[in-house]
Amino acid sequence: MSNVLVCIKRVPDLGGEITLTPDGLGVDDSALGHTVSPHEECAVELAIQVAKDTDGQATVLTLGSSDAVEQLRHALALGCTGAVLVEADASAYGPADVAAAIADVVRAHEAAGTTYDLVLLGNDASDTGDFQVGIRLSYLLDRPVVAGVSTLSVDGDRVVARGGAPDGGTEIFEVPLPAVLTVMEGGIEPRYPSIPGRMKAKKVQIEEVAPSGTPAGAGRVRLKLPPVQPSQVEVLGEGPEAAGAVVDLLEKLGVVR
């Protein structure tokens, strides 16, 4: 039996344009929907699969505002069976702060009798792109960590994890449990929630945790957007009649074989 804790982050679902908040410190997400990073969608899927295959439990955790319950409920609808909200202003938390808050929850749960063979996270959050929360967590828990895992399977007291190698091949790790793994999109297809799954998710009591201590923060001075360039697009035409103009362009660019 392997229990899995999977950590996700509520992020704005960006369309084609980004608008900053007036103080320049964040993205104005007031008109945007929210989601989790693609890597985390895959981490949730892997957590559910491992829990199912080993008769364990998959618990989902996030650090964020109460709005992040939306993302927790989604993960519950997919098949996680427990959820933890560390209620905090995520923008005040740097990667080391987030790792410390997750480690606190792991220790508290383990003191209460629930141990986690695996803690899964995304390789990097799609908003802050820090590439380090999972690794920092592994140091706090003194567990081995593999970053950038695309598929994994639990085999007794070990986990076999596969990820991309710099030369385009695959690297295979065999790591003793308990372990921390950060997941990259590409190895598996995340499932969609079922109607019964959604119904079940509504009834799950979400554990709310207040973080301890004051976060050190992320050292952010401000965000900057590249200057908006006025559109320079040259419209070659409409519909199939533009084919001649397109091929003229391809020839001009020297890309026709």
Added chain:
Amino acid sequence: MSAVLVLVETDGGGATEVSRETLTFVRGLGLDVHALVVGDGPPGLVDQLGAYGVTTVHHADGDAFTSYAAAAWAAAVVAAAGDATVVTAAGTPRGNEVLAHVACRLGVTMAANVVEVESVSPLSVSRQVLGGSALEEMRLEDAVAVFSVAGHACDPAEAESHATPVVHPLDVSVPEADLRARVVRTEPGEPDESGGLKSARVVVGAGRGAGGPDGFADLLELTELLGGSLGVSRVVTSLGWRPHHEQVGQTGSRVAPDLYVACGISGAIQHWAGMSSSKTILAINTDPDAPMVTKAHYAVIGDLHEIVPAVNEELRRRSAG
């Protein structure tokens, strides 16, 4: 003079292009440049590093480094750092991973994917966030600044005066705990998976506008006619229309071809992050206000399923003539 240490990644030809970019980038700090090479380097590497201004090459070798373990590499970085005030690597998966371990060991902040140094003292950098669509200015106030340098932050260029580096074999003691997560075996990549896409001169991109798994025949033909590669948006792989290794974007491949033909792609940040470095962008889209169209250099307005076959036809006609 205090030093900047660069973890150098190598391939058969020497230091990788992104590592040479990183060496070029950090020369701007005005510090002595040291490099760390882990395992067997290719022949000529030390001379090459000297040409990039490296004065000391630390070399970590031995049983702990015969297969990759990020924690062991981090132990080597810490051993090589000495009194360096800056520790960097290229912002590759491996570079970011090892530096995150290093930051934990040194108890310092780490900044991933830096593109600019805003000020040297106190050190402040700008780094890519939101998939490269925005920059975050960030302070690095620890005694040792740890940051990775984003790919293409600068062009690789040799130093004005070449150095003759001192090679310093490192004696790193790697505890067993640092080898718990270690590569036990590797498998070669499938031929023509994403490798071809990343280096293609022309990429034909396809998005939701393809309409379904059967909507790619004309796009593949155009790809063939132009000797390019097919790249797709995340929605296409999420819906299972095409395999993930064809995905271009924040969580797929990053491409920078001479020409990107964006067919039926709206231009969400996720996708734009992976192809915005293309030299020329041609958008084919029904919506003249789609971000991809307004940001492109050229556009054709209309249904890709009508336009692409007509372009293919015209290409065939001219090549026959």
